[in-house]
Amino acid sequence: MCLKYHCPICGTSLGYEGLCWKCKAEKNRQDVLKWTxxxxxxxxxxxxxxxxxxxxxxxxxxxxxxxxxxxxxxxxxxxxxxxxxxxxxxxxxxxxxxxxxxxxxxxxxxxxxxxxxxxxxxxxxxxxxxxxxxxxxxxxxxxxxxxxxxxxxxxxxxxxxxxxxxxxxxxxxxxLNFDTCYPMVKGTAGEETPVKIGRIREDSCPHCGGKMVDIFVLNGRDERLKFLGIDGILTATCCPNCVGFLECPAYNRFTLDGGTEVFPSKLFDDEDKMECYMRLEDYKSMAENSFVLAKNPVPLFYGADCEDVNTIGGFANWVQDWEYTTCPVCGKPMKYLAQIQWDTIMDGIEGTLYIEVCSDCKVVSMHHQQT
Ligand SMILES: [Zn+2]
Ligand SMILES: [Zn+2]
Ligand SMILES: [Zn+2]
Structure with missing residues (x-):
């Protein structure tokens, strides 16, 4: 495909003239928010x-x-x-x-x-x-x-x-969900945020050798996030390359001071090795994303019908059927916490990552869905 056009808002290369799908979705949403x-x-x-x-x-x-x-x-x-x-x-x-x-x-x-x-x-x-x-x-x-x-x-x-x-x-x-919802919005360079998406780690994935990522780091002590009842840091850690190929969701335990302990996982395939499809520029664009927590809450279904918004709390946009994970430690249903649209942090990567939490056990789960 010949990508001779550029989105006039974000500069993404396009095969057609006009806005890229994400800027178009954002424009539609802004129009709706302006309805009198x-x-x-x-x-x-x-x-x-x-x-x-x-x-x-x-x-x-x-x-x-x-x-x-x-x-x-x-x-x-x-x-x-x-x-x-x-x-x-x-x-x-x-x-x-x-x-x-x-x-x-x-x-x-x-x-x-x-x-x-x-x-x-x-x-x-x-x-x-x-x-x-x-x-x-x-x-x-x-x-x-x-x-x-x-x-x-x-x-x-x-x-x-x-x-x-x-x-x-x-x-x-x-x-199974929280009765408040906040979206992530594009922030300015260096802007403080109690929620960070995509922090690259030093350790590598045992399956593909790619980098492990703290895909979602949240400070529950921020005034806006008090509704979560998490009195400290919640960290969700996974291999973004393998998380869609695991037999179960990826799990880790977190400590309120920012620690994380990843649970061993198994791939669908019997062979426990996976190719790493992530390119260096994918890690780079993930690490450099400018998302920050929005100042104000939004309606609970804000992220329930779009593929370009990352949200915390409220309802998810399930690509397939809704899927609530059972806590691997206590066996109780986990609570839906957040969704990350891969394409918002790595261009052209499809699907959504759903993050759930068991506050009692301080365990998070991450699972991936796509069409
Ligand atoms: Zn655009
Ligand atoms: Zn991996
Ligand atoms: Zn539990």
Whole structure:
């Protein structure tokens, strides 16, 4: 491919004239953030009138929905009621924290259906609604499975996870994500940040010989990050080359003074050796990225529908299905902490790294997904 053009904003070489995809996504987001209250109202009204188009991916409904949800936190109960009325159950995020009347109708529809597909969709919607009554219903269905359960791959407690929570055998709620979200933004040279992405280490990976990286280093004592309840430094360490080829997520233990102890890992392949595809310039661009923690929090779904933003807390943009890791030490579900889009720190590298944490054991997990 001939790369004779350049993105006018960031200078990336392109095979076409115009903005690169990342600058384009950023521009779209900035446009949405500038919508006036009247414009938001108009989009909401249009969505209510055309709610059926949402499940058919019609435009502008589909894009409007995600923009309203992710960047403006502006999905109202009226939109939720309209969706229910029209039997629109996709995307299930519509029903995030929906009011009681909507929740009751979702429960009634779920208990009535004999269809496994509909049951799956309705369970996801209820998971997004997420209150105690939703939990009670999913728990009841877990204990007394309906005939449709056999045709679904996973149990109701796994469906609950898409709403950022689940429950144990006794029906106790377990929260799987944090109720605050911060994005990483481009900072100026030398700007202080309590979160650093991609710090190259001295030691090498036992599988590929490439450099190990502290891919995510966070100081939980920063005022903005108090919601995490981590009273010190959290370090997530992995080999960026191998993390996508491991049989399990990569794990390490961290100490609050900045220490890290990497757990041994195994590759999918029986041979425990891997080629290193990382080039020197990849390590360099990773180490030199200018991301800093944003000054202010953003809506919880801010990073849930884009591939160009790194976020801490809130909801992830799962490339495949949501995936909450079990803590290898205590066996409890880990909590989703952050996502890093590889392409934001190394040009042309696809996929997302999801970082989860067990605060009790001071263990982090890292796993990779891509299309
Ligand atoms: Zn660009
Ligand atoms: Zn490696
Ligand atoms: Zn644990």
């Amino acid at each position: 209250p009247e414009q938001v109202k108009q989009k909401q009204e249009y969505l209510i009138q055309n709610i059926k188009g949402l499940e058919d991916f019609n435009e502008p409904e589909y894009t409007d929905f995600w923009n309203l949800l992710c960047y403006r936190d502006a999905i109202t109960s009226e939109i939720q009621r309209a969706a229910l009325e029209a039997k629109v159950f996709y995307p299930n995020e519509i029903y995030y924290h929906a009011p009681e009347d909507v929740r009751n109708a979702l429960i009634a529809a779920l208990l009535e259906t004999n269809d496994s597909g509909a049951a799956g969709e309705l369970m996801s919607c209820l998971a997004m609604q997420g209150d105690d009554k939703a939990l009670e219903t999913l728990l009841e269905l877990e204990r007394n499975p309906r005939p449709w359960r056999k045709r679904l791959y996973v149990a109701p407690s796994i469906y609950a996870q898409c709403g950022g929570w689940t429950f144990d055998k006794d029906g106790h709620r377990i929260q």
